[in-house]
Amino acid sequence: MAFIQTDTFTLRGYECDAFGRMNISALMNLMQESANRNAIEYGIGIADLAARGFGWMLMRFRLRMHEYPRYGQTIQLLTYPTEVEKYFIYREFQVLAEDGTLLADATSTWLVFSMEKRAMVSLPDFIRSLSLPADIPQTTVTPLAKLSSRPIFQATDFDPTQTKNIEVGWLSIDQNQHVNNVAYVEWLIEAVDSEILQTRKLAEIDLVYRAESHWRDQLQIQSVAETPTAFLHRIIYPETGKDVLQARSIWEDN
Structure with a gap:
């Protein structure tokens, strides 16, 4: 099965900055939470990897803010894997207002490392065999390109x-x-x-x-x-x- 994770959050005061805007670390934490929920659905969550002696590590991340969410606003966060290679899996994020306006988007590159050796390994077969979603939502903003390993x-x-x-x-x-x-x-x-x-x-x-x-x-x-x-x-x-x-x-x- 292929999953697109969709979560809804209402911004709390401690997630906002001195101007009442959502702070970047709060947004990235929510992205990370949604990503792990999505990974759990695929059977590749943090606990799933740890049971096999592996861990996730973020290698690349690029975030674009189009319009900052503000205190009390309800947002929808979508995330999904887009491609799986020998060593890397790619994941994208969209943050939407209640009316569907794109507030932010991000793209990321993840790798798997050995907990024992603390070293990168090729993606295990149970990750490389994932079925990726084919019905990824489209926005009116130019999509983020796949990230280069050497920007x-x-x-x-x-x-x-x-x-x-x-x-x-x-x-x-x-x-x-x-x-x-x-x-x-x-x-x-x-x-x-x-x-x-x-x-x-x-x-x-x-x-x-x-x-x-x-x-x-x-x-x-x-x-x-x-x-x-x-x-x-x-x-x-x-x-x-x-x-x-x-x-x-x-x-x-x-």
């Missing part, structure tokens, strides 16, 4: 102008015993210049997850302006310079 911004010269050191806290760790992918986005946003946060809103964020990090790891968040409205970001292990995450964000006026 162009990775090759851009990176000389950070802002840095912030952090220690990974216990509440950032998920069931796979590493930092949850949403926590990285929270850290990136918190490290953005205060004037940007107060005068602009995030229109798009493109993320490449490069390595795991764990409880009490010491990390450094780095950023630099690419243009007046676009920024490049990295999270690294400062002692080695190893990349944990690379990202590009685009901001527009409030």
